[in-house]
Amino acid sequence: MKHQTGARIAVAGAGALGSATALRLARAGLAVTVFDPAPAGANASGVAAGMLAPVSEALFDPVSRDHLALMRRARDLWPAYAEALGIPLSRAGVRIEGSQAWRAQVGARLVELGLSPGETIMDDWRIEARPALAAMRAAAEQAGAVFRSGEVTHFQAGKLALADGSVAAFDILVLATGPGVRGGRLAPETAVLAPIKGQILRAPPLDPEPAVIRGEGVYLAPGEALAVGATMEAGRDDVSPDASATQALRAAARALRPALDLEAASVEVGVRATTPDGLPLVGWSRTPGVLLAVGARRNGWLFAPLVADMVAAYLTNDNPGPEAAALDARRFEKAWKETQRAGE
Ligand SMILES: Cc1cc2nc3c(=O)[nH]c(=O)nc-3n(C[C@H](O)[C@H](O)[C@H](O)COP(=O)(O)OP(=O)(O)OC[C@H]3O[C@@H](n4cnc5c(N)ncnc54)[C@H](O)[C@@H]3O)c2cc1C
Numbered sequence: 001m002k003h004q005t006g007a008r009i010a011v012a013g014a015g016a017l018g019s020a021t022a023l024r025l026a027r028a029g030l031a032v033t034v035f036d037p038a039p040a041g042a043n044a045s046g047v048a049a050g051m052l053a054p055v056s057e058a059l060f061d062p063v064s065r066d067h068l069a070l071m072r073r074a075r076d077l078w079p080a081y082a083e084a085l086g087i088p089l090s091r092a093g094v095r096i097e098g099s100q101a102w103r104a105q106v107g108a109r110l111v112e113l114g115l116s117p118g119e120t121i122m123d124d125w126r127i128e129a130r131p132a133l134a135a136m137r138a139a140a141e142q143a144g145a146v147f148r149s150g151e152v153t154h155f156q157a158g159k160l161a162l163a164d165g166s167v168a169a170f171d172i173l174v175l176a177t178g179p180g181v182r183g184g185r186l187a188p189e190t191a192v193l194a195p196i197k198g199q200i201l202r203a204p205p206l207d208p209e210p211a212v213i214r215g216e217g218v219y220l221a222p223g224e225a226l227a228v229g230a231t232m233e234a235g236r237d238d239v240s241p242d243a244s245a246t247q248a249l250r251a252a253a254r255a256l257r258p259a260l261d262l263e264a265a266s267v268e269v270g271v272r273a274t275t276p277d278g279l280p281l282v283g284w285s286r287t288p289g290v291l292l293a294v295g296a297r298r299n300g301w302l303f304a305p306l307v308a309d310m311v312a313a314y315l316t317n318d319n320p321g322p323e324a325a326a327l328d329a330r331r332f333e334k335a336w337k338e339t340q341r342a343g344e
Contacts, residue, residue: 007171009315010035010160012152012186015045016129016304017280017293018176019136024308025174026143028316033170035162037151040137041130044178045300047200047270049212049221049229050132052078052302053124056094056214059109061298063278068113070279070326075125077305082127085135092210093122094219097256102216126212128223129301152177155186155290174311175285176293178300179237179273187285192332193295195237196272199246200229203265206257218252220260228253228265241267272297276332282310283320283329291315292329 009025011018014036025032040046054071057064064071082089096106096119107117115123137147151163155173162168175187184191202225213220221227231245250262274297275281281292293311296303306323313320325331 007031007315008169009033009172009174010152010155010168010170011174011176012036013043013176013178013180014038014040014137014147015043015176015178016048016133016136016300017045017178017296017307018174019045019133019140020304020308021174021176021293021311022145022147023136023140023143024312025315026140026145028312030312030315031144032140033146033148034140035148035150035152035160037149037163041133044198044270044272045133046130047198047268048129048301049200049219049227050127050129050223050301051094051124051212051219051221052089052126053094053212054302055110055113055115055121055123056212056219057299057302058113059106060214061278063274063297064299065113067279067326070323071299071302072123073323074299074303074306075123077309078125078127081305082132085132085139087127087132087135090126090210091122092126092212093120094124094212094214095120096214098215120211121214124212126221126223127301132301152181152186155287158289172289172291172315174291174293178294179271181294182273187287187290187292189281189285189292189329189332190294192275192281193273195235196274196297197231197233197236197238197269198229198272199231199233199241199249199267199269200227201246201249201253201262201265201267202227203260203262206260213256215252215256218249218256220253220256225266226260228260228262237271239269239271241269243267272300276335279327280307281329281331282307282327283314283324285329286333
């Protein structure tokens with residue numbers, strides 16, 4: 001039975017997860033309206049380097065070390081996804097550069113992950129984030145999704161309230177708000193989300209190098225501008241550039257490419273939302289009618305097509321697939337309740 005087919009669906013958030021979800025739902029023939037108070041691309045999704053990088057993430061983000069297989073399966077959805085939307089997908093890979101000791105360390109970690117210790121990681125791909133977001137939105141609108149400016153503040157019994165005081169009738173709310181909704185707001189599961197501020201420099205392109213260069217404490221991702229990233233500032237959710245936090249990044253980039261002109265670089269800031277295990281929350285909330293698609297940490301682009309497929313499956317009572325347990329939106333409920341009890 002496809003009992004949600006006639007439902008009026010609101011998606012809060014027009015980042016990678018919300019836009020991918022809106023596209024997927026609209027293409028499935030569902031009535032979907034996306035609300036977001038921010039201009040298009042003014043979010044972590046717009047700022048991101050666009051890497052679809054299961055191996056680099058397993059290598060360099062300790063929280064993601066155990067998720068390599070899952071991240072690879074998420075990445076494998078990208079070739080067909082990008083082709084259908086006309087999004088260029090770079091498969092030039094990631095080249096490890098730096099001191100011999102550092103490269104040896106990375107090689108050893110690759111072996112620990114069951115991979116061969118080469119110096120180019122062909123597993124990791126890349127898209128250009130802002131144009132990809134625009135392509136997803138355009139395709140979603142073409143398929144019938146409506147995008148509106150507005151901040152969702154409440155949802156209960158089919159009624160959605162916006163910050164401007166207006167109320168609209170919706171049956172389902174998909175929460176794709178990145179770090180914007182936390183602390184149990186709108187759904188108790190958002191209590192586990194934590195912000196990580198990320199600053200990334202955008203410099204004039206250096207050479208026509210198609211691969212991402214990965215050094216110690218920095219990556220250089222080619223594109224319209226060269227992206228030099230990125231800081232990980234746990235617990236911070238402000239988006240003001242802060243030169244002191246980018247010092248280490250600048251030094252690491254200069255060590256790799258002394259000719260790099262970082263004086264001319266602009267700084268962009270985004271805030272990631274993370275769960276304790278680094279994987280997003282995807283699925284029904286304990287709050288009736290609310291579906292979660294949040295908490296993608298450093299991998300919102302990597303996970304976007306997978307999350308969109310899973311949200312569509314939950315809404316149409318289809319099988320959400322093999323990642324359902326790992327991404328279960330309520331998987332932290334028990335631990336969270338225990339923490340609450342301990343604090344009473
Ligand atoms: C510097 C940096 C580099 C990154 N590089 C990569 C990378 O290379 N590869 C990768 O996969 N990921 C990368 N990431 C992570 C990636 O950007 C995030 O995981 C991803 O953007 C999350 O997408 P999202 O849609 O969940 O959230 P967001 O992009 O944060 O979008 C959430 C949207 O929700 C809106 N919103 C908030 N509250 C409300 C509300 N109440 N009502 C309505 N709307 C609301 C916000 O305005 C926002 O537009 C990077 C992040 C940063 C900061």
